[in-house]
Amino acid sequence: MDILEYLEKARLTRFHYTILVVSFAIYGLTAMNVMMISVALPRIKVEWNLDPITSGNMLSAGYIGMFIGAILSGRLSDIIGRKRTLILMLVVESIFTALNAIAVDVVSLSLLRFIAGVGLGGTLPIPGVYVSEYPPARYRGRFVGIVETAWVWGVLLGIVLGYIIIPQYGWRPVFLLALLPLLLIPIVSTYLPESIRHLLKKGRTEDALNLLKKHGLIPDDVKTNTTSRIDWRYVRFGEALATILGRKYLKRTIVLWTLWAALVYTYHGIFLWLPTVYYEKFQYETVKTLWWVLVVTSAQIPGYYSAALLLDKAGRKGILVPYLTIAGIACFLLAVAGNINSILALSLVISFFNLGAWSALYAYTPELYPTEIRGTASGIAASIGRLAGILAPSITGFLMSIAKGEVFWAYMVFGAVHLLAAFITMALGSETRGKSLESLEM
DSSP states (O other): HHHHHHHHHOOOOOOHHHHHHHHEEEEEEHHHHHHHHHHHHHHHHHHHHHHHHHHHHHHHHHHHHHHHHHHHHHHHHTOOOHHHHHHHHHHHHHHHHHHGGGOOOOSHHHHHHHHHHHHHHHTTTHHHHHHTSSSSSHHHHHHHHHHHHHHHHHHHHHHHHHHHHHHHHOSGGGGGGGGGGGGGGGHHHHHOOOHHHHHTTTOOOHHHHHHHHHTTOOOTTOOGSSSOOOOOOOOHHHHHHHHHHSSTHHHHHHHHHHHHHHHHHHHHHHHHHEEEEEEHHOOOOOOHHHHHHHHHHHHHHHHEEEEEEEEHHHHHHHHHHHHHHHHHHHHHHHHTTTTTHHHHHHHHHHHHHHHHHHHHHHHHHHGOOOHHHHHHHHHHHHHHHHHHHHHHHHHHHHHHTTTTTOOOHHHHHEEEEEHHHHHHHHHOOOOOOOOOHHHHHO
């Protein structure tokens, strides 16, 4: 029996749960940093007298950085390893998000958001790739799904701290919270191992074997010559891209790129603008606006966990298709809703099902490509989402501007995007539930 067979047959130990907890913390604090601008935006708009289009363009600057960061991070993680890449990206995201606090105008804030975006976009794909490569296949969906649920806790943390800080001290100090992920770097260095499959692909079989013995995942009497060494070779970016777009993986790529584009566009189009919509449309003060955003965001918690806990039973498609469909229908209904109670209720439905679909997507993404290009392919898929993220704030701001502050056209587009993603997943998606990563490469 080779190393990967031992890994697949291993029982869950403290080692697996350590990886889960550390990855959860990384993902949650990164989510806080990504969405921090949405908490500060209503005050920034008032202080700098910004219109919706200018605000949308400023938000989009961060997503341009995230687009670059996702590709760069995925590539680096396949070359120098997941661990070193993760530490580098955590440093960039933390320092430059914190520096948003010293921005003096739209240009300086956009530039700082762009650089921070490189780190944010580079950090986000790695926890899912990490967690997908250690647990046995029967637990993989649940583990990756639970890591993705950290997003909502990070966003809620940012909202709660903003709720406390902004009314008393203004929007600038809230960005200093972005330094919190730096506290994780010693923990990552100490407790997170390198990807076992990355070590094998690099030909470091002895290191992989010793790592598994250290954590009790393989018997002490297993020798190196009884394992299957996986020959590794450097895969150039062009070759990796050709594989991703080749006949063998093309359907998977179409599904993943569609899902990433759809979910990034809808999530960030909706939730980056949500505080501003409540603040302006319903004439709420800052405290009440953040309170309602907190309530709506809280609906993401059961949405995430319902999907994460069902992923290994219902399958990836079994979650993605119905969750996307329900979120899309709710968007259409919100577009024509006539009162605040209906809008708030439908916002809760969208929040629940949109974020549940995210949980499935993060489990799905690293499963569909071989180890030597898994980081690159996951990074490119995420970067396609970031392209949609670049467009989402600007398009949403434009649609709200031409509708004179109303949300009709913005939410009609959100609904259509959700349903398109559901249809393509249903038609072209393959099911990965319960299969080893190696069997999915075939």
